[in-house]
Amino acid sequence: MFKTLKGKISIVYLLLVVLVLIVGIISGINMYYLSKTIDGLMIDNYKSIKAVNLMNEELENQNNAILTFIYDDRQTAIKQFNQDNSVFYNWYNVEANNITEKNEGNYVDEIKSAYVNFTTSVSYLQGMPPDDKVGMLNYYNMKIKPNYEHIKDLLNSLAKLNEDAMFKKKTNATLDAKNSMYTILLVTLLAAIFGFIISLIFTNRFLKPMEYLIKSIREVKEGELDQVISIKTDDELGKLAVEFNNMIRRLKQYEESQLGKIIDERNKTLSIVKSINDPLLVLNSDYKIILLNGAAEELFGIEEKNAIDKHFLLSVKDEKLFEQINAIVDSKFNINKVEQVKYGDKYYDVTITPIKNYKSEISDILLVFHNITEFKELDQAKDDFISIISHEFKTPLTSIMMGTSMILEEKIGAINDKQRSTLVAIEEESEKLTELVNELIELTKIESGKEMYNFKCCSIFGIAQNTVKPLYNIANEKGVNLTNTIDEDMPCVYADPEKITWVLNNLITNALKYTDAGDDITISASVDGDFMQISVKDTGAGIPKEYKDKIFDKFFHVQNDDEFEIKGTGLGLAVVKEIVEAHGGKVWCESDIDVGSNFMFTLPICDERG
Incomplete structure (x- = not known):
């Protein structure tokens, strides 16, 4: 057994366990005797002192009842006296059954005798005429009061007897505790010294080979x-x-x-x-360049021999991109993309990929720069084309709508029902086309950066109220319950009131399109840190999960879906997204089919209150 490491350690452990048992047994014995002393101190004498104090209280109450009997209400006083008499005897019996000290029994007997005389004299007082208050008072002072004071003295003496006994026991308990403490400390000290000597001897014997083994392992770790x-x-x-x-x-x-x-x-x-044709960089965890290709050298005008082991910002002077890299690494995402980084006259999408080692720690960071200049130019040409077409459509559409309106109002002649039906269809389609053109113009302004914002501190309650008012009639006609629950005391938001009114109007109008009679639309707001979260929630048809992220894309329409149909131009939510993001907020949707949708967006909060 002693040839194995386990056996050797077991012997040391067994010796230490024996020492602990010895200390524990001695401590237990001392604690037992100490607890017995403390129990006697805390229970018996305290019980007697409590009974004496309560008898004192009842005696004083009876004395007060006697004075009340003489000067005031005799019936109430007699009733109170009898009640106190019953309570007094209850506590007297407690004390009589808890005699623990020398002479305590004599005090108990004297109290009983004096109390009997006291109650007897009170009975005589009760038989005196009610009008003889002087006689009753004289009797009280000569007979009852001396008995009362004698009982008080006996009770106080009994209490002092128990208090003295308690203090004496306390002194004995303190002395016992000190003796127990010294005994336990002495045994513990001896056990600790003996245990230390044993552990020191065996530890040195066990650890010397281990230290040699650890030293050899470290040398192997270094490659030896x-x-x-x-x-x-x-x-x-x-x-x-x-x-x-x-x-x-x-x-x-x-x-x-x-x-x-x-x-x-x-x-x-x-x-x-x-x-690889795309510029590529590899950074280590300290953001130093450890690898780059020829395309990266050409893009940033650097040479590999001068860039290796240098910090990213010393070679690629792009602080914004570095902040994005740092944020992605801190966020622990595996991959992310920074859109539309521009160097010179070229645009790039930068894909940032943290590379993890076997410990799942980020050891390197891969940056790949994808040239999107051609796509950017095509996108700009598309936006310019849409902008031109939208403006060109606006004037003739206005003329068509004005002309249709004049004919429908029969300002230029009477029309029959068939003609009216056709003209109404023309007017409705013209309105849809006008809505599309207006949204195209708005979206083009926002994307081109030409849209001007009038940011200021404004009340979200006021914006919501102004938006909802014109829509109440439409909601009532459909049988939809439209409710604004935003509190008037909500903090102000930093926003363009006109643009946010447009956003709310679009979201509520969309909700009305997808709700039926009996459904609810609720506008609410709550504070989330430094932002206000505004919600437009409905109990309508809902949106399938696969479309929730796509509905904010421009011109999005559902293809071949019999259960769900996008109603509108496909531009409104794209404009909403652009406006909210221009305010520094974000917009998203939560929805379930046949349950409803909840469109939410955030806006920064002002310090001022509306």
């Missing part, structure tokens, strides 16, 4: 694979040394066989990276 551990014992440490030497030998063989393969793979990887 020529280590040989010579621990010649029959326990587990000796076996571990043998296995460790075998492992080192196999590691050395493996390293020699794998080193060439690793070098080949590294060279192959470098060749692939260098041949």
Whole structure:
């Protein structure tokens, strides 16, 4: 048994357990005797003192009842006296059954005798004429009061007897506690010294081979694979040394066989990276460049030999991109994209990919710059085309709507029902086309940066009220319950009131399109940190999960879906998104089919109150 490390440690452990048991037994015995002393101190004498104090209170109450009997209400006083008499005897019995001190029984007997005389004299007082107050008072002072004061003195003496006994027991308990403490401290000190000596002897014997083993492992960690551990014992440490030497030998063989393969793979990887046409950078965890290709050298006007091991900002002077890299690394995302980074006259999408090691820690960061200049130019040409077409459509559409309106109002002649039906259809389609043109113009202004915003502190309650008022009639006609629950005391938001009115109007109008009679539309707001979250919630048809993110895209329409149909131009929510993001907020949707939708967006809060 003693040849194994487990056996040796078990012997030391057993000795220490015995020491702990000895200390525990001695401590237990001392605590037992101490607890017995404390129990006597806390229970018996305290019980007697409590009974005496309560008898004192009842006696005083009876004395007050006697004075009340003489001067005031005789019936109430007699009733009170009898009640106090019953309580007094209850506590007297408690004390009589708890006699623990010398002479305490004599005091109890004297109290009983004096109390009987006291109650007897009170009975005589009750028989005196009610009008003879002087006679009753004289009798009280001569007979009752001396008895009362005598009982008080006896009770106080009894209380003092128990208090003195309690203090004496306290002194004895304190002395016992000190003696117990000294005994336990002495035994504990002796056990600690003995245990320390034992552990010191065995620890040195056990740890010397371990320290040698740890030293050898550290040298192997540094790459010195020529280590040989010579621990010649029959326990587990000796076996571990043998296995460790075998492992080192196999590691050395493996390293020699794998080193060439690793070098080949590294060279192959470098060749692939260098041949990629898109600019590419690799940073380490300290944001220093460790690899770049020729396209990156050309883009940033740097040479690899001057950029390697230099901080990213020393070679690529783009603080905004660095902040994005830093944010992505801190957020622990595996991949992210920074849109429309511009260098010179070219635009790039930068894909940032953190590379994790075997510990799941970020060791490197890969940056790939995708040239999107051509797509950017095409997108700009598209926006310019839409802007021109929208403005060109606006004038003739206005003329069509005015002309249709005049004909419908029969200002230029009477029309029949068939003609009216056709003209109404023309007017409705013209309104839809006008809505599309207006939204196109608004979206083009926002995307081009030409849209001007009048930011100021404004009341979200006021904006919501002004938006909802014109829509109440439409909601009532459909049988939809439209409610604004925003509190008038909500903080102000920093926003353009006109643009946010447009946003709310669009969201509420959309809700009306997808709700039926009996449904509800609720506008609410809540504070979320430095932002206000505004919600337009309905109990209408709902939106399928696969469309919730796409509905904010321009011209989005559902293809071949019999259960769900996008009603409108497909531009309104795209404009909503652009306006909210221009305010520094965000917009999103939560929805379930046949349950309803909840469109939410955030706006920054002002310090002022509306």
